[in-house]
Amino acid sequence: MPLPVPVLPEGVDPAWLPPAAFRAIGGRRTLIRGSAPLVETVHGEVVQACRRFGGRVVRGAPDGGAYDLALALGAEGPEPLGEEGFTCAREGGTTTVTASGGRGLLYGLFHVVRLGDDAFRGERAREVHRPALALRMLDHWDNVAVHPVMGQVERGYAGGSLFWRDGSARGELDRVRAYGRLLAACGINAVSVNNVNVHAAEARLLTDRIGEVADIAAALRPYGIRTHLSVSFAAPVTLGGLPTADPLDGAVRDWWAGATRRVYEAIPDFGGYVVKADSEGQPGPFAYGRSHAEGANLLAAALEPFGGTVHWRAFVYDHRQDWRDRTTDRARAAYDHFVPLDGEFAEQAVLQVKHGPMDFQVREPVSPLIGAMPRTRLAVELQATQEYTGQQRHVCWLGPMWSGVLRFRHEHDQSVGELARGGLVAVSNAGGDPFWTGHPLAQANLYTFGRLAWQPDAEPRAVLDEWIKLSFPAAPPQLADGLHAVLDGSWRTYEKYTAPLGVGFMVQPGHHYGPSVDGYEYSPWGTYHFADRDGIGVDRSVATGTGYAGQYPKPWAELYESPDTCPDELLLFFHHVPYGHVLKSGKTVIQHIYDTHFEGVEEVEEARSVWASLAGLVDPARHARVAERYEEQLRGAREWRDQVNSYFFRKSGVPDGRGRRIC
């Protein structure tokens, strides 16, 4: 029986799967062969498309007619396709997609959707598509109960949670299925359904509230998505009533084994656990004098019989640092902490590492930890939710930043995309908002993440155009070009009008929106720029600084070590330099600050007017929402420009070389 496509609630945006995206398939004749649960999903998709566009679908044996499209399970070729791979070819007027598993067939279907009419023209040589990374995951920082400070979704800018509301499961499973469908269409295959900061209500999802997780898992399963759960390391104490959560304690091991067995009874394809331990106040193995490998292996052992994994976050640092102490460097923390543990993690334990050494700033170097643990499965964590990049009120398409991270080559000439054997993870930017992501254009981030997780060396601008083509079917060139124009450079634009040259954290404390140059300067969070009247930046060199640059292999260690060779965009991350220091661009640091901040605002003004010119080409609700957010972005960009420029003008005393007014 074909599985019906989920119906979107009234007013909810179809994102990159509008009905018209299925026109090419829906108007043709399709044969579907094979038997597996996800084949029913594929069948349902084609049935709905044909219903809308007048095509035909045949299931099982061919009926003797000619088919434009054949979607067939089981036809293994010379190379193993695995559960998720597929082939695509066109010959004799028929486009054939084959896969050895249901998920592969579903991904093949969405591949044809992306190709559109191109899939049905001429001949196509047989192509094999397989995901580079087996795990392509979204972590939801959703709380079950509304947190007094962080709300329903921590760092959420897209309305409420898709899963939870006011302490209960939201129960809108059709919306969850529709979400799963969107994720499958860009290649995502795992979702963790609750915040890594696990509070009291959320902790119980593991035990007596597992049924609520099972409902979500059931809704996501038809789209090939496995469900994961953030758990509290202290669960044996807080939920199990044990006197300890010591990972070497037998009763603790038994408790986790039993709890995990019951999870799998409820969710047979459960993906595993996500754990934030000994980090920003969360409990962890340190309390028992145990290492993080011992902590992670405890959960890995419980998951191992069922094939699950634990994603153990490497985000461990001293968040009660003394700002007066310039020798402690938060950037060093993950490397210093975890590299000595390389080789000690069990196979079912994945160490989940943020892509940069700090915390999702608009510009950071790639974390040196990623290349430094060859005997450990690593996952790399990105942040789709725009905590530090405009909070979905500003357009900031992160594709180029993520691509830069994934293509960065560590030692042994392996790229980050290759090193991320444990998968690519992003903190989700989606929520109950009718546009899914608050800012309609932030959908491009979610889509791009999925596609880069499938193929880390993909060209991000091609992915962007793919998203445009899907989301705005049959867009006239003016619209497609306009969308590309306002998104493509938006990350650089955002960087220009915010914190300069890699220095980071010039945001308002707490909510992290809007500028406060000294907001985190005298804080315990390890986030400093050390600006004084003479210069700015953090000396992280080996020779005179914190030594962080030495955590990289060559050539990076040497490159970052000297201000002469350090790339401009990371200069203040690695070095404290005078305002008069001349960049490779030929400008002084201070003039660079002034210029980029003026330019950033001008670029927002330009993007806003491009968007205004697209009125009439975009549906009115979406156009209005984006137009309204551009007003806020422009206001915000001007505020950033003026606060940053005034701060550095007051501090440096250096007038703008172009004589512009700085307060």
Place this chain on the structure above:
Amino acid sequence: MPLPVPVLPEGVDPAWLPPAAFRAIGGRRTLIRGSAPLVETVHGEVVQACRRFGGRVVRGAPDGGAYDLALALGAEGPEPLGEEGFTCAREGGTTTVTASGGRGLLYGLFHVVRLGDDAFRGERAREVHRPALALRMLDHWDNVAVHPVMGQVERGYAGGSLFWRDGSARGELDRVRAYGRLLAACGINAVSVNNVNVHAAEARLLTDRIGEVADIAAALRPYGIRTHLSVSFAAPVTLGGLPTADPLDGAVRDWWAGATRRVYEAIPDFGGYVVKADSEGQPGPFAYGRSHAEGANLLAAALEPFGGTVHWRAFVYDHRQDWRDRTTDRARAAYDHFVPLDGEFAEQAVLQVKHGPMDFQVREPVSPLIGAMPRTRLAVELQATQEYTGQQRHVCWLGPMWSGVLRFRHEHDQSVGELARGGLVAVSNAGGDPFWTGHPLAQANLYTFGRLAWQPDAEPRAVLDEWIKLSFPAAPPQLADGLHAVLDGSWRTYEKYTAPLGVGFMVQPGHHYGPSVDGYEYSPWGTYHFADRDGIGVDRSVATGTGYAGQYPKPWAELYESPDTCPDELLLFFHHVPYGHVLKSGKTVIQHIYDTHFEGVEEVEEARSVWASLAGLVDPARHARVAERYEEQLRGAREWRDQVNSYFFRKSGVPDGRGRRIC
């Protein structure tokens, strides 16, 4: 029937009315004469004292015996005593207190309590005591419902509210009576029971929830305290369903008249309304193109038939100011706004003016508005709750600051204490905390406020010693001296380690606790210091600045106009000067900043050790609470010192003249 003294709940501190404070009276023979409700209160007090200490009390006609103390109503002397005045004399072994009203007799009783055994020694010439100010009021910024940002008590640092909890009346009326008793003992005679920011639940106290206010009024009445209510100017719309709240609209006037009549039906001695209008988002007459006099007179007219007054706050300024605009000066706002309205306010309207032009900073000049409205009844508002002065985690006895304000002489040689014809008001620092005020030593602020409201030219240090004597009966000299030592200079100490030289607002945004030198520098709140690499301060001179100095009469206008004559402690409030500017003290501004910040911390260390030396002399619970808060104060003072010194060292580049380490 004598009214029983309220019983304190278990564990609640007796503050300045411990049983032993009544020893002198309770061990003697007292005659009470006269009939009035408050005479029953007096009788109850003496009965309880005698029960405890073995004395005797006779009510009505003398029984032929000799009396140590006679408390008599009705014996009017040559000068009118009014409802609140009393005389005290001692002759022939009897101390006699007379009053023409019950409240006077109650105040006379507490006068004898303060005198203790001294009241019963030798002869005492007849003294007349009358309050200088008819209204001595506490404004509670208590919310009925817990506000999502501000909580149960806005700027409350003493636990929950005494009146409200989670949307309902707290109903602990014995605690409210005990509170009233403490207030009466220091001379306070009015309490406003809800926050000046009137949210939805609070607005209804005026109408269908007036019964809850009446319960509080009934509990406070036996101690001579009238109850007031903060109301929303928009009430005719939000509660009355009218289309407008225009003060000149007949239906609006009728609505207020009717609502007020019903208030007096519930509370016949109701004091009146408190209104924050057109301020920080509260509604007001501006919406209808009416003046604040027209707004205030609307409510005054409704209250007039019943003898109530409206306290109309003068805290009106632009809280959405552009920080780039240096011509707008928040300090000017109240004067600019209200002086043109002088003479237009009705007799029952009192304009309630904050003592300084900004907002309760640790150092501000006295508001020039106070001397500039001779035809308007003014009340002066102080802040006992320590929003900007350590939030009751730091010891900061405000007596000297308040006394300085009250003794400040405006035009016509009248002091602020004399100009405050509409009363003295303080934002209360009391709450449900077992010590009433969070920090046990913050009780001294509450007590001092009451005594200064009674006698604005009182010597604050004498009031402090009075508080010590009452609160720590029979304290050995070491204890009395120690308490005096840690409190007396504490305001100056707090000033030293926080914002220097009158500049203000270097606090963390939102909660206002702890340092953030630039926290309000680029904000819309009108709160700037304009520090750059060369200097700091706000030019408020007439010649080159915002002109604020010209709002004062001579000699102040001239004195403040020039940095040469401006008092050091207000220099940065009135002038922008280079860091090298030499103060009258002979120090440069920058060296003054460094020195005071080091000194401030040293003074806290000294106070902490004085307190430590008092262990064993103070009851353990109180000693522990204060000791614990000294740890936080010291931590906080060091943080203030280091952030402020580092900020100015980084900005100015001037090293400390004494070579101390600054990060």
